[in-house]
Amino acid sequence: MWWMIAFSVLGALALLYVDGRRNEAAVWRDWELLLTPRGERAYREVEERVQDELAVADLTLKQALAARRLGSTAEALELLDAGYEMIEGFAPDMRALLAHMSAFSRMVAAMAPLPPLRPGDFRLTDLVRLAWLSRALHHFLVSTAERFRLRVYVLRRGFQVATHYLLSSRRRLDLQPAGEAPWQGVQDAHSDLHALSNASLESFRTLLASLAAEPRPQVAFQLPDRWPL
């Protein structure tokens, strides 16, 4: 009997702790965002911002590759750093957005189905493995909402893996600036960041479409702080 009581007491303490940390005003703000036309605007804002930031990161990568071809390795590395700084800020925002999507997807009863991530869309070995794993797990999950949350979790991990890979490639370039493999790694990570961003936007669109299909208020979402509406 005592183990049961101990389990309940610990559970109650954990619940009260989490409840004490909750910001009620922030919860109301989330619902306000959902229940007003701000949801649609939010999607457009996010899409625009993601595309803009990726376009700038692509441009710096292209210029870095061009500079490298012309033999100016130092300039190429400087341009690469500029692109990396941008991604360094962009990836955590995407991870935060995905975390919020996962939390709010719990409220969507009529979640629209989404296909699992395609391993063929990725170049980095770790991401390909992650996509295969998520594809396998996808079939074990029963509800569409659970599958959605798995997808969002894998995307979050994906951003982590891709940015980590980008950073390690950049470090390797310091040691061997003319090496082919690190440059290829940078290009692969960029390509995978594109794939991850597109999959994230697709998930976001699905979440919003599910909200619109709900007959009653079901969900709220919150954008990362750096994307205020």
Next chain:
Amino acid sequence: MTGIQWFSLIATILLLSLLLAGLLLRRGWKDSPAFGLYIGVVLASNLLVLARPELYTWRFYLLGEVTHAALRLVLAGEIGWRMFAHLPGARATLTAGLLLVVTLTLGAVLLAPLGAQPHVVAQTALARLLHGTAWVFGALLAAKLYYRIPVHPLHQAILRGFVPFLMTFTVALGLLETFGWDVRLPASYAYTTAYLALLAYWNLVAWRPPPLPDVPPDVLRRLQPWRKM
């Protein structure tokens, strides 16, 4: 009754009266009629013991506790309905969870050695009933956190208050069951302290006018249509 028992009874009656007055004057009873009813019934049973001390017996105590437990379950149902009635997806999950908890509690209570001396019944069946009720309130609290539901301050206080109090009550009865009457005094003090602290906390909330959330009236109407603006 000992001096401490008299003190505890009078302090309880004072705090309960103050709480009932607060609910009536601040209109809190409109936000939770079941809570007003519960407090009224608990106050009446305490006043009965004060007026007729010969009622201070195990049988009367058991009858009172079973009535209070039934009212607590009604209160949990009311709060659950007010929180989730307009969110069908969450409501279905919560209903299934609560049904499971109530069934397990009922099973545990029925398996207790009924028909024995009243104090044995109090130590076993009542402890299980209280433990199950704590789980019901805990489930509501967990569901509120999981689904990010905004909650009325009075409902919040009821949930936050009942979970630790019922756990303390369960632990106190568990101590009696395990160690016998030797631990009656510490168990009784722990229970009385927790109960008085709970009533003081509810008084604070009941006498404070509930702040209206800073959201458009439409949002409030859709999430808490029963709430007066």
